[in-house]
Amino acid sequence: MTTTRGLRDREEPITMLTAYDAQTAAVVDEAGIDVVLVGDSMGNTALGYDSTLPVTMADVRSRTAAVARAVEDALVVADMPFLSFGLEEAESVRNAGELLKEADADAVKIESGPHTVETTRRMTEVGIPVMAHLGLTPQHVNRLGGYTRQGTDEEAAAEILDLARAHEEAGAFALVLEHVPSNLAAAVTEALETPTIGIGAGADCDGQVLVVDDVIGLGEWSPPFSRQFGDVRGEMERAIEDYRDAVETGEFPGEEHAHVEEDLEDVYRPD
Ligand code: KIV
Ligand code: NA
Numbered sequence: 001m002t003t004t005r006g007l008r009d010r011e012e013p014i015t016m017l018t019a020y021d022a023q024t025a026a027v028v029d030e031a032g033i034d035v036v037l038v039g040d041s042m043g044n045t046a047l048g049y050d051s052t053l054p055v056t057m058a059d060v061r062s063r064t065a066a067v068a069r070a071v072e073d074a075l076v077v078a079d080m081p082f083l084s085f086g087l088e089e090a091e092s093v094r095n096a097g098e099l100l101k102e103a104d105a106d107a108v109k110i111e112s113g114p115h116t117v118e119t120t121r122r123m124t125e126v127g128i129p130v131m132a133h134l135g136l137t138p139q140h141v142n143r144l145g146g147y148t149r150q151g152t153d154e155e156a157a158a159e160i161l162d163l164a165r166a167h168e169e170a171g172a173f174a175l176v177l178e179h180v181p182s183n184l185a186a187a188v189t190e191a192l193e194t195p196t197i198g199i200g201a202g203a204d205c206d207g208q209v210l211v212v213d214d215v216i217g218l219g220e221w222s223p224p225f226s227r228q229f230g231d232v233r234g235e236m237e238r239a240i241e242d243y244r245d246a247v248e249t250g251e252f253p254g255e256e257h258a259h260v261e262e263d264l265e266d267v268y269r270p271d
Contacts (some may be wrong), residue, residue: 002034002075004107004129004173007195009032014174014207016218017215018199020046020063022070024212029071035174035197036071036110037209038064040139042077045213045262052138055081057095061103068104077131078105078263082139086217092119096128111137117166124171132167132194134160135201136179147223149200151180161188168194176209177201183192195254 002195006013019025020042040062043052064078078099078108085092086219096153099105103138106130110116120130135150146148151157163186164175174195177185189205200223214222216232246252 003074003104004075007174008036008193010195010206013164013205014197016209016226017212018045018209019212022066023128025067025070028212029074033074034207035077035209036067036074037077038067038079038105039109039211040081040209043195044123045211045219051141053141055097056225057081057084060084061099062184064103064105065101072088076104077104077107078103079109080111085098089119089122089255091120093126093128096123096130100128109132111139112163112172113137114163116164117163117170120167120171120172124193129173130167130171130175131176132164132172133176133178134163134167134180134188135177138178147179149179149181151184151248157181157184157187160184161191164188164192164196170190174207175176177205 015033015035017028018041019028019040020038025036040052040055040059040060040136042059043049044057046063047055047059049055060081061080063094064076068076080096086096096108099108105143108123110120110133112132113135116184120132123130136147138147141147150159160180164253169173172194175187175192175195177196177198179200182204183196185196185201186204197207197209199209210226213219214226214228216230217228217234218232222228243252245265
């Protein structure tokens with residue numbers, strides 16, 4: 001069983017992948033991946049939006065519950081969707097708590113900034129483990145003007161390092177660093193005891209995370225810092241086209257897929 005405390009003491013790199021449904025989560029868990037993130041990237045992947053902004057608490061609750069039913073060993077982290085936190089403190093904590101109480105998440109992840117330090121502290125105090133997330137935070141796409149690399153000048157890099165320290169001090173059990181220079185990620189990793197988990201942040205983090213659709217090759221597009229380790233989309237296309245052809249040519253279903261009930265000899269036939 002992976003625990004939030006266990007991640008800190010690990011020697012080997014931490015492995016983390018997203019999953020948004022029970023069947024995928026079962027494969028991820030059985031492969032021994034340490035952390036399953038029910039990411040709000042479900043907006044771009046499973047739900048077909050062109051950003052994460054439309055994802056709702058109901059979406060994350062339902063998907064997290066499905067993933068949690070399938071996972072036996074990995075830590076299940078639910079991503080808090082756009083505007084489910086950061087408005088009112090009490091509402092943020094209640095929303096996070098709901099993902100533990102009603103969807104069986106082990107922890108939540110929050111896209112972090114100066115406004116989430118106290119929220120992280122409050123959640124941690126009441127027993128909700130928080131994974132922080134700095135660098136590129138896709139819920140801010142409209143403010144950032146695109147999904148661009150963050151922390152690329154001295155000032156921005158120093159701000160990320162300061163925020164990383166502040167979230168560690170507030171109790172975050174891990175920190176995702178997304179799309180930042182690898183030397184910045186290395187510096188943050190060095191400065192913190194909290195484990196860092198990188199995506200597009202180089203090899204010096206304490207762990208790595210990717211979107212499962214990218215890893216298995218399910219999506220049509222994946223970011224340049226990702227790698228396709230498989231071609232599931234190609235295999236799905238082949239299987240589905242073969243099924244279509246088999247039905248259209250009458251080759252499926254065959255006799256072995258059907259059943260004749262002898263007792264029905266007298267079934268009425270119009271001719
Ligand atoms: O939603 C997501 O998949 C994420 C990871 C990329 C860290 O936030
Ligand atoms: Na996310």
